[in-house]
Amino acid sequence: MPSTEIPDAPKAPDAHAAPVARARRTTKAAGRLLRSRLLEALTFPHGTERYVELVEPLAARDEVRAEVTEVRRQTPKSVTLTLAPNENWRGGRAGQFVGLTVEIDGRRETRPYSLAGSQHSPGGVLELTVSTHPEGLVSRWLRDHARPGLIVGLEPAAGEFTLPATRAERPESVLLISGGSGITPPMSILRTLLDEGFGGDIGFLNYARSPELALYGPELEALAAAHPNLRVARGYTEASDVDAPGAGSGISGRFRREHLAAVTPDHAAAATYVCGPPALIDAVRSSWAADRLPEPKVESFAPPQIDLDPAAAEGTVSFAASGTEAANSGLPILEQAEDAGLSPAHGCRMGICNTCSCRKASGTVRNVLSGETSSGEGEQIRICVSVPVGDVELEL
Amino acid sequence: MPQPHPTLTDEQTEAFGAELDAIRERVVADLGERDATYINKVIRAQRGLEVAGRGMLMLGFLPPAWLGGTAALSLSKILDNMEIGHNVMHGQYDWMKDPRLDGKTFEWDTACPGDQWRHSHNYMHHTHTNVQGKDRDIGYGILRMSEDQEWRPYYLGNPVYATLLATFFQYGVALHDLETERIATGEAKLSEKREMAKQIWKKVRAGWLKDYALFPALSGPSFPFVLAGNATANLTRNLWAFTIIFCGHFPDGTYEFTEEETENETRGQWYHRQLLGSANLTGGKLFHILSGNLSHQIEHHLFPDLPAHRYAEISAEVQEICERYGLPYNTGPLHTQFGSVVKKIVRLALPDRLLGGGAKDDPGQDAPGRPATVAEPERPPVAAAA
Numbered sequence: 001m002p003s004t005e006i007p008d009a010p011k012a013p014d015a016h017a018a019p020v021a022r023a024r025r026t027t028k029a030a031g032r033l034l035r036s037r038l039l040e041a042l043t044f045p046h047g048t049e050r051y052v053e054l055v056e057p058l059a060a061r062d063e064v065r066a067e068v069t070e071v072r073r074q075t076p077k078s079v080t081l082t083l084a085p086n087e088n089w090r091g092g093r094a095g096q097f098v099g100l101t102v103e104i105d106g107r108r109e110t111r112p113y114s115l116a117g118s119q120h121s122p123g124g125v126l127e128l129t130v131s132t133h134p135e136g137l138v139s140r141w142l143r144d145h146a147r148p149g150l151i152v153g154l155e156p157a158a159g160e161f162t163l164p165a166t167r168a169e170r171p172e173s174v175l176l177i178s179g180g181s182g183i184t185p186p187m188s189i190l191r192t193l194l195d196e197g198f199g200g201d202i203g204f205l206n207y208a209r210s211p212e213l214a215l216y217g218p219e220l221e222a223l224a225a226a227h228p229n230l231r232v233a234r235g236y237t238e239a240s241d242v243d244a245p246g247a248g249s250g251i252s253g254r255f256r257r258e259h260l261a262a263v264t265p266d267h268a269a270a271a272t273y274v275c276g277p278p279a280l281i282d283a284v285r286s287s288w289a290a291d292r293l294p295e296p297k298v299e300s301f302a303p304p305q306i307d308l309d310p311a312a313a314e315g316t317v318s319f320a321a322s323g324t325e326a327a328n329s330g331l332p333i334l335e336q337a338e339d340a341g342l343s344p345a346h347g348c349r350m351g352i353c354n355t356c357s358c359r360k361a362s363g364t365v366r367n368v369l370s371g372e373t374s375s376g377e378g379e380q381i382r383i384c385v386s387v388p389v390g391d392v393e394l395e396l
Numbered sequence: 397m398p399q400p401h402p403t404l405t406d407e408q409t410e411a412f413g414a415e416l417d418a419i420r421e422r423v424v425a426d427l428g429e430r431d432a433t434y435i436n437k438v439i440r441a442q443r444g445l446e447v448a449g450r451g452m453l454m455l456g457f458l459p460p461a462w463l464g465g466t467a468a469l470s471l472s473k474i475l476d477n478m479e480i481g482h483n484v485m486h487g488q489y490d491w492m493k494d495p496r497l498d499g500k501t502f503e504w505d506t507a508c509p510g511d512q513w514r515h516s517h518n519y520m521h522h523t524h525t526n527v528q529g530k531d532r533d534i535g536y537g538i539l540r541m542s543e544d545q546e547w548r549p550y551y552l553g554n555p556v557y558a559t560l561l562a563t564f565f566q567y568g569v570a571l572h573d574l575e576t577e578r579i580a581t582g583e584a585k586l587s588e589k590r591e592m593a594k595q596i597w598k599k600v601r602a603g604w605l606k607d608y609a610l611f612p613a614l615s616g617p618s619f620p621f622v623l624a625g626n627a628t629a630n631l632t633r634n635l636w637a638f639t640i641i642f643c644g645h646f647p648d649g650t651y652e653f654t655e656e657e658t659e660n661e662t663r664g665q666w667y668h669r670q671l672l673g674s675a676n677l678t679g680g681k682l683f684h685i686l687s688g689n690l691s692h693q694i695e696h697h698l699f700p701d702l703p704a705h706r707y708a709e710i711s712a713e714v715q716e717i718c719e720r721y722g723l724p725y726n727t728g729p730l731h732t733q734f735g736s737v738v739k740k741i742v743r744l745a746l747p748d749r750l751l752g753g754g755a756k757d758d759p760g761q762d763a764p765g766r767p768a769t770v771a772e773p774e775r776p777p778v779a780a781a782a
Binding site for chain 2: 038041042044045046050051054103105106107108109343345
């Protein structure tokens with residue numbers, strides 16, 4: 001992983017040290033057991049892991065599992081988890097997300113959540129802030145049931161909304177803009193830069209609906225007080241709170257070009273990262289376009305708006321492994337598979353987490369996010385955001 | 397021709413199927429934490445018994461340790477094969493999306509490789525249950541279990557073959573999908589079966605290495621005791637699995653079908669055949685668990701992918717539906733059901749002309765082809781044989 005090229009920041013003892021040390025120690029010892037060929041032969045056909053995990057649930061030969069070491073509820077609509085991963089965790093870069101797996105009512109459910117902590121955090125602990133959605137099964141479950149000691153599954157970190165891979169490539173100055181739950185990737189970028197002793201200007205424009213729903217207020221204030229190169233401003237977008245004071249500045253309402261002056265002397269020179277709802281991203285993009293600046297790096301947590309035309313759909317979708325086929329309905333392949341009675345593995349359903357990735361034996365598909373079509377034989381596609389163009393055969 | 401069996405009109409058949417579908421839907425909608433907790437508890441118990449059994453056998457030179465260790469290991473193997481392996485491989489817990497309980501990849505502690513079992517059992521046997529010429533579980537290719545298998549002098553050895561099959565049941569199950577008798581008759585090519593045989597050998601070898609070399613060697617001076625304990629545990633599991641499985645489809649009162657009868661079968665007809673081809677065992681909770689809930693063979697064949705611990709809960713309802721449609725619900729205690737299987741094995745060793753008319757075991761024969769419009773009183777299927 002590129003992150004290993006960056007020397008770790010000095011480690012400070014903290015509240016998580018004990019559980020983290022335990023997670024590392026036990027999983028290291030268990031790792032030795034798990035790799036013993038003699039034990040594998042003695043525990044045939046289930047394997048050593050199936051015995052060891054009953055005693056030490058963090059132990060796994062390949063799987064990344066983590067123990068929840070702290071649970072904070074910053075707002076009524078979120079929960080912040082600190083996780084100590086086992087030794088199979090290969091690290092992540094600031095701005096990336098991980099697939100988090102929990103068991104709810106007997107079923108394993110996986111959802112992608114952005115890393116919010118520094119990639120140099122002491123002991124390699126991870127921080128995730130999960131914002132709840134009214135219909136969100138996993139987010140609501142985590143808010144109501146997460147507790148220290150809970151064991152969760154993790155998938156490797158992924159995502160392109162990141163800082164350049166090495167410290168040498170860090171930009172001169174950075175501008176972070178976030179809205180709502182989109183605060184987590186910029187938080188991770190900010191904390192990582194500060195841990196690295198980044199000397200350039202950092203501006204952080206942050207929008208929340210209301211003060212009680214604003215995330216990381218105290219943290220941002222403390223960081224801004226400790227780092228003269230960091231300027232933070234916060235705006236509240238709900239009508240009744242438009243005039244509520246922001247953190248450290250007087251901006252109010254939704255993003256406007258004038259807000260930039262509160263956090264950066266020269267936004268044109270800063271590497272800009274925007275994460276939030278589509279409306280925020282659109283507003284920043286058009287402002288940048290008006291100034292003829294290059295596109296900022298953006299990430300949205302909202303599901304893609306899919307421009308579908310079922311009437312134009314033609315051809316047959318074949319699911320080879322299950323011997324099922326159906327007339328192309330024009331919907332994403334994941335939905336077509338579910339309509340055909342299959343239950344493919346899936347996560348985010350918005351083209352992020354790659355859980356639903358599946359080999360396409362033949363045919364052409366269109367990616368609903370990019371609009372691009374691809375027809376390579378045997379390519380892996382994310383079926384939640386791929387619609388068939390004519391006949392398609394999948395190994396599902 | 398197989399014995400005529402109780403029939404329903406087309407409308408009745410579909411209504412019967414719809415009632416069973418409703419049970420299925422209700423259970424599927426209710427699957428959750430309770431089922432996950434149950435299977436995880438059984439797995440925990442099995443792994444615990446395995447470790448305890450292996451541990452005690454290390455002191456196998458002490459008779460109580462040998463007995464305790466062998467008993468624990470036998471129970472572990474029985475749970476592993478029946479309530480865990482067989483049921484998980486049916487996909488009963490696939491909805492949990494736990495890769496450790498994935499029906500398509502799960503492996504069990506017996507000679508038959510999981511992948512071959514998924515084909516021979518889940519597909520061949522469960523789709524073509526009790527269809528002559530298709531369901532290879534009828535006699536496993538070596539026994540005569542039905543009058544419709546033409547008698548040959550070879551079958552004089554029926555009871556001997558059955559005893560051998562029971563003793564070496566895990567190997568019988570493994571070889572059963574190889575269709576060795578079809579190689580002998582030239583219907584199948586040896587080369588096609590070589591890859592399967594290789595997989596079986598790999599699995600058998602790993603099992604032998606564990607039970608007959610590594611664990612005995614690790615115990616040092618207890619070597620012969622551990623070896624004997626492991627062999628006994630395998631034998632116990634073999635005899636138990638044979639007994640339970642042969643009680644599933646061969647007791648008196650189970651029916652067989654022809655390929656013609658089952659062509660273009662509707663879902664209702666499929667349910668109907670599964671019911672008539674299966675038989676239950678009565679017993680206590682522990683008995684049901686140790687049988688992998690195959691003691692609810694009828695419910696299992698109607699709903700092979702529902703978690704097996706649910707069968708007991710729905711059995712009363714299934715039985716009530718059968719009563720209403722005038723269909724037999726074949727159930728009885730182990731000794732009567734298995735007794736009738738043993739009797740059948742012995743009787744069918746002899747040519748039909750010595751049996752004086754034969755087919756004495758068919759309680760359904762007094763109602764050939766008669767649409768059952770009214771519920772008829774429950775008749776214990778074993779009564780006819782008694």
